[in-house]
Amino acid sequence: MNALHYWRAMWGIIGRELWRFVRQRERFVSALVRPLVWLFIFAAGFRAALGLAITPPYETYILYEVYITPGLMGMIQLFNGMQSSLSMVYDREMGSMRILMVCPLPRWFLLLSKLIAGVAVSILQVYVFLLIAWIYNIEPPLVGYLYVLPALVLSGAMLGALGLLLSSFIKQLENFAGVMNFVIFPMFFMSTALYPLWKMKESSEWLHHLAFFNPFSQAVELIRFSLYGQFNTFAFVYTFAAFLIFMVIAIMGYNPSKGMMMKKGGR
Amino acid sequence: MSDNTIQKNVSLAVDELSFSYSGKKALDKVSFSVNPAECTILLGPNGAGKSTLFSLITRLYDSNLGSIHLCGFDLKRQTRQALSRLGVVFQQTTLDLDLTVMQNLHYHAALHGMGRKQANLCIQEELERLNMYDRRSERVRQLNGGHKRRVEIARALLHKPALLLLDEPTIGLDVPSRQSIVEHIHQLVNEHSLSVLWATHLIDEIYPNDQLIVLHKGQIRFKGSVADVLHRTNSESINDAFKQLTQGENG
Numbered sequence: 001m002n003a004l005h006y007w008r009a010m011w012g013i014i015g016r017e018l019w020r021f022v023r024q025r026e027r028f029v030s031a032l033v034r035p036l037v038w039l040f041i042f043a044a045g046f047r048a049a050l051g052l053a054i055t056p057p058y059e060t061y062i063l064y065e066v067y068i069t070p071g072l073m074g075m076i077q078l079f080n081g082m083q084s085s086l087s088m089v090y091d092r093e094m095g096s097m098r099i100l101m102v103c104p105l106p107r108w109f110l111l112l113s114k115l116i117a118g119v120a121v122s123i124l125q126v127y128v129f130l131l132i133a134w135i136y137n138i139e140p141p142l143v144g145y146l147y148v149l150p151a152l153v154l155s156g157a158m159l160g161a162l163g164l165l166l167s168s169f170i171k172q173l174e175n176f177a178g179v180m181n182f183v184i185f186p187m188f189f190m191s192t193a194l195y196p197l198w199k200m201k202e203s204s205e206w207l208h209h210l211a212f213f214n215p216f217s218q219a220v221e222l223i224r225f226s227l228y229g230q231f232n233t234f235a236f237v238y239t240f241a242a243f244l245i246f247m248v249i250a251i252m253g254y255n256p257s258k259g260m261m262m263k264k265g266g267r
Numbered sequence: 268m269s270d271n272t273i274q275k276n277v278s279l280a281v282d283e284l285s286f287s288y289s290g291k292k293a294l295d296k297v298s299f300s301v302n303p304a305e306c307t308i309l310l311g312p313n314g315a316g317k318s319t320l321f322s323l324i325t326r327l328y329d330s331n332l333g334s335i336h337l338c339g340f341d342l343k344r345q346t347r348q349a350l351s352r353l354g355v356v357f358q359q360t361t362l363d364l365d366l367t368v369m370q371n372l373h374y375h376a377a378l379h380g381m382g383r384k385q386a387n388l389c390i391q392e393e394l395e396r397l398n399m400y401d402r403r404s405e406r407v408r409q410l411n412g413g414h415k416r417r418v419e420i421a422r423a424l425l426h427k428p429a430l431l432l433l434d435e436p437t438i439g440l441d442v443p444s445r446q447s448i449v450e451h452i453h454q455l456v457n458e459h460s461l462s463v464l465w466a467t468h469l470i471d472e473i474y475p476n477d478q479l480i481v482l483h484k485g486q487i488r489f490k491g492s493v494a495d496v497l498h499r500t501n502s503e504s505i506n507d508a509f510k511q512l513t514q515g516e517n518g
Contacts, residue, residue: 012377
């Protein structure tokens with residue numbers, strides 16, 4: 001009976017998130033337009049400027065569009081993770097977060113369910129993006145579409161947990177824009193999403209290190225290798241560790257006696 | 268109040284509860300109880316500590332000083348059992364505007380572990396009681412303020428709680444909507460033995476049989492029946508009594 005309660009609640013939370021996503025068509029369109037603009041315009045423009053040597057997992061020379069596709073998949077998940085954390089801050093200000101927090105289940109479980117729901121939405125977006133990319137002649141091996149699924153679950157969970165963590169410490173909606181600038185842009189630009197690590201090393205050793213230890217880079221590499229049917233152990237371990245750390249801090253942040261509420265000064 | 272047997276028989280027992288924001292006391296040794304089939308009105312001017320008290324009862328905040336028991340379950344140690352006995356209507360609308368009435372209610376039912384079949388039955392029962400069943404497929408965005416409130420009350424009652432917490436639920440509603448909600452809640456208390464703790468500052472929402480708690484500056488100034496407060500303050504109306512109890516110390 002108890003396990004059933006958890007099961008039903010988790011599906012309730014996932015179902016709500018999916019319904020909301022379907023109902024908010026603008027959100028769906030804008031989530032797709034962003035990476036497509038990068039793919040069709042930015043990548044096409046950079047094709048000539050950026051020469052790419054053969055690096056794993058690729059076995060041949062590739063177009064820049066092919067290189068950047070896993071990075072854009074990561075970008076969809078990064079934005080999605082931040083968007084769900086934004087909606088949590090909004091929910092908290094508007095009060096609907098309270099409905100979730102008042103239900104008789106442990107908070108870690110509620111947060112985890114919320115996270116899984118966000119990941120499900122992001123994966124849906126990524127596959128629609130992959131379909132459009134395929135029409136645009138970016139054709140990874142067919143098995144890659146299957147192998148990339150668990151990688152997307154983990155990368156989505158890691159980025160979602162980061163979003164949860166941020167949402168637990170952001171007191172007001174107004175503070176959110178700043179955090180987006182300080183998190184999304186550095187994370188995205190200082191990663192392997194747009195340029196490979198060795199290319200960065202050519203310009204700056206320092207930048208190379210930052211990009212290497214950026215969890216978003218490792219998530220993108222995990223996606224990149226999986227999409228070509230390969231497993232990148234280091235990227236997997238690094239992304240998984242980052243997920244655990246972010247999740248634990250987020251759960252602590254939402255603990256009524258330790259986290260955000262106490263930050264407001266309550267005792 | 269610390270006696271366990273007493274706590275089991277009351278729906279809500281708050282004992283010596285204190286809470287501060289950055290050293291400023293919001294609640295100071297607050298103690299009271301709400302019995303089954305009793306409607307308790309929590310009156311207090313703005314800043315009296317009503318919202319803090321509600322945040323503590325719903326465990327949005329946590330306090331180390333004092334205790335809260337719901338149907339005998341310690342909110343801190345037996346959180347899940349305690350919260351399963353609680354239904355809440357918050358001051359702000361907490362419905363998903365883009366979802367239908369049914370979807371909103373099914374979400375709540377799932378959070379409380381109810382199966383589809385049981386949820387459907389309870390949803391029908393609660394919505395019919397509030398004359399909202401015909402509108403179950405409408406998006407919440409299309410409903411007016413009064414109807415949204417009714418859906419929220421139906422939602423709070425879906426899992427058959429023993430205690431219903433209402434945080435100024437009639438704020439911003441027109442007079443007929445307000446009256447119908449006030450009437451409905453009192454009917455639930457009388458016919459279904461529900462316990463209610465109702466925060467408001469609208470005196471006309473109080474019925475003669477209600478219990479009153481007057482909270483001011485984080486302290487309880489009065490608790491008892493409507494007749495008691497009139498007698499104690501030697502007033503002719505609750506309004507006068509309330510003014511007397513909170514007089515000269517506002518702000």
